[in-house]
Amino acid sequence: MKNKIYPHVLKGIAMLVLSLLVSACGTIRGTGDLGVVIERADGSVQIIETTGRTSLARVDGLGDLSHASVVFSRDERFAYVFGRDGGLTKIDVLQNRIVKRVIQSGNSIGGAISQDGSLIAVSNYKPGGVRIFNAQTLEMVADIPAKYKGSDQASKVVGLVDAPGQYFVFSLYDAGEIWVVNMQDINNPQIQKFRNIGRQPYDGLITPDGRYYITGLFGEDGVVLLDMWNLKSGPKRILNDYGRGNEKMPVYKMPHLEGWAVANNRVFMPGVGRNEVIVVNKDNWKQENRISVHGQPIFVMSRPDGRHIWVNFAFPRNDTIQVIDTISMNVIKTIKPGKAILHMEFTPRGENVWVSVRDNDQIKVFDTDSFEELQTLPALKPSGIFFTSRAHKTGL
Amino acid sequence: MRNTKKIISPKVLRAASFLLALFIPVCTLASEINSHQQERLIHLLKHDCGSCHGLTLKGGLGPSLLSERLVTLPRELVVNTILYGRNGTPMPPWKTILTHREVEWLVDYLYSGDAGEK
Secondary structure (H helix, E strand, O other), X not given: XXXXXXXXXXXXXXXXXXXXXXXXXXXXXXXXXXXEEXXXXXXXXXXXXXOOOEEEEEEOOOOOOOOOEEEEOOOOOEEEEEOOXXXXXEEXXXXXXXXXEEEOOOEEEEEEEOOOOOEEEEEEEEOOEEEEEEOOOOOEEEEEEOOOOOOOOOOOEEEEEEEOOOEEEEEEOOOOEEEEEEOOOOOOOEEEEEOOOOOOEEEEEEOOOOOEEEEEEOOOOOEEEEEOOOHHHOOEEEOOOOOOOOOOOOOOOOXXXXXXXEEOOEEEEEOOOOOEEEEEEOOOOOEEEEEEOOOOEEEEEEOOOOOEEEEEEOOOOOOOEEEEEOOOOXXXXXXXXXXXXXXXXXXXXXXXXXXXXXXXOEEEEEEOOOOOEEEEEEOOOEEEEEEHHHHHOOOO | OHHHHHHOOHHHHHHHHHXXXXXXXXXXXXXXXXXXXXXXXXXXXXXXXXXXXXXXXOOOOOOOOOHHHHOOOOHHHHHHHHHHOOOOOOOOOOOOOOOXXXXXXXXXXXXXXXXXXX
């Protein structure tokens, strides 16, 4: 008898332990290696993980994502997705579900999360302005219409970023202004307006240290620089040759400035309407070099260590990625991953880069050292790729 | 000059314009864009025009391309804007990428109301 029961009990215990282990593995995990990929075809996102390079889930119902961006809560659990249709959606990346979704405007372009993670700001085209929300509940705490002199229509807002001290900074496309909003007192936003900065600012970025806000101009040559450590001095015009110049080449896609790379004490910027990456010295803000590249750059992204710059290009030359060495300033690698390369995102410490190949309906993962293709994942017209490590970076 | 004036009587003019009116649909037929091209144009409209005008064409940095707005504009203006771009705005000329026929087809497609948000 004894002998017969024994194996039975043992098997039972083994099963119990095994099932406990399995369920534990299934429920407890960190989020530091997770990310969100925008699928613009059907308004969905994929939740992916970068350790095993797999897709974990798809979340549907996010509306028009033809232009979308994402910021993350500081605990890296929630992704805030800003959609073209004015939708602001909060996704739980551990439970693969929408926690809350609000349609906050008719047409929006991007967003930012405050330094302390408590506020989400969204920049809107229609009605033009910025709206600020409680990050937990998505209830609106401030509405800032971009009204300006000489027009009864509010301006489209671009280049919205966060800055240290609970600031949000953004540019008014139609008005040619930069606004700086201090949200330390959420009931009483302090707005500082800088007027006549130049024609048609089309995007902005803030340097990773949060000090310089930089806006590119489409309507004229030049770049506007605002020193957040010295707001009293106001915006300053730099790089007067930067822009489309006299022989204006058609621009089939606006470059993204979020991708301006700061590496090796230099800023690498996409040439507007030119097949060039512009290199600017960060000490004096003077142009130092122009690097000829395959097409008009869209994203000029620094590998996290700053040694290499990865560049993708505008339609119709958007089948190519080039890699620039920041010491020799040469293009050291040209890759053709497929049709319509829309975005690139580096893993937190930069050993891999994830690339969205829209027209192939694929995401590809490359080794950033050997340039070897490591993985291909299916995705429905993928565009932006956003990893949770952005949670701890100013301006992202 | 006087002779020509005399030759082209109102009657002839009317007849000519009638013929011309007949000819326009014939032209459209002749410039039929095959289904492969149509697919390519719709893809371009959605994804490349869409990066400024929105995937649903409701507008973004660029204005809405929905038929209810376009009908308020002369068709020729729309065709020319696509072909030659629009000064003072980011709208680029597409003449090196699209043929005149393709642009005509795209504009018809936009006016038909089949494009954009359903």
